Amino acid sequence: MTATIQDLRNVYRSLDPAGQEKARSLGDWFNRKGFWTEAQQRLVSSLVTRTRLPTAQLDLTGLNALFDIASRNLQRPFIVAQVDNQMVKISRASATSRNPGAVYVKAKGGDYLGKIAADGRWMPVAEAAAFPNLAKLLADLADDPAGVARAQGQAFGHCCFCAKMLTDARSVKMGYGPVCADNFGLPWGEK
Ligand SMILES: [Zn+2]
Numbered sequence: 001m002t003a004t005i006q007d008l009r010n011v012y013r014s015l016d017p018a019g020q021e022k023a024r025s026l027g028d029w030f031n032r033k034g035f036w037t038e039a040q041q042r043l044v045s046s047l048v049t050r051t052r053l054p055t056a057q058l059d060l061t062g063l064n065a066l067f068d069i070a071s072r073n074l075q076r077p078f079i080v081a082q083v084d085n086q087m088v089k090i091s092r093a094s095a096t097s098r099n100p101g102a103v104y105v106k107a108k109g110g111d112y113l114g115k116i117a118a119d120g121r122w123m124p125v126a127e128a129a130a131f132p133n134l135a136k137l138l139a140d141l142a143d144d145p146a147g148v149a150r151a152q153g154q155a156f157g158h159c160c161f162c163a164k165m166l167t168d169a170r171s172v173k174m175g176y177g178p179v180c181a182d183n184f185g186l187p188w189g190e191k
Contacts (some may be wrong), residue, residue, distance in 0.1 A: 003048040062143055079149075083131055147188045159180055172176075
């Protein structure tokens with residue numbers, strides 16, 4: 001499979017700084033010329049493939065911080081989100097578990113997909129390969145939890161943080177409810 005400019009854009013965020021610099025220059029070239037040389041195409045493919053390896057380092061500390069806030073307000077906070085046409089559940093390991101402070105990611109049936117270590121590193125297991133867009137979802141959630149929750153709520157009709165259907169007009173518009181906004185420290189309502 002030949003990696004495309006869109007593939008390169010999709011993985012950009014999960015590349016290390018050196019990889020991002022290469023990706024930028026490859027993107028600039030493509031935008032000017034409309035094609036890549038064979039050598040460039042090989043480099044694009046290697047950048048795209050590299051980010052699919054479990055060693056790809058994402059900084060997901062934003063998600064750890066989100067769960068820090070939610071854990072003050074809830075016994076077992078979680079986030080349910082849809083990715084690659086499947087539901088995943090993101091929840092914090094209990095304080096007495098083997099991984100206190102880590103955040104677990106599981107598929108709907110309960111299959112373990114990986115964990116976000118207490119220092120924000122994403123550590124997927126082989127099963128996560130069935131979810132090509134999972135790392136991006138996690139990165140987006142870490143960067144902009146309210147934005148992702150809004151997009152998910154509006155697309156699928158339920159709140160990411162409690163899985164309840166969104167009913168009143170304001171919650172539908174926000175994509176999540178006021179109680180969950182409060183629990184997760186997110187904005188709610190009109191400015
Ligand atoms: Zn909710």
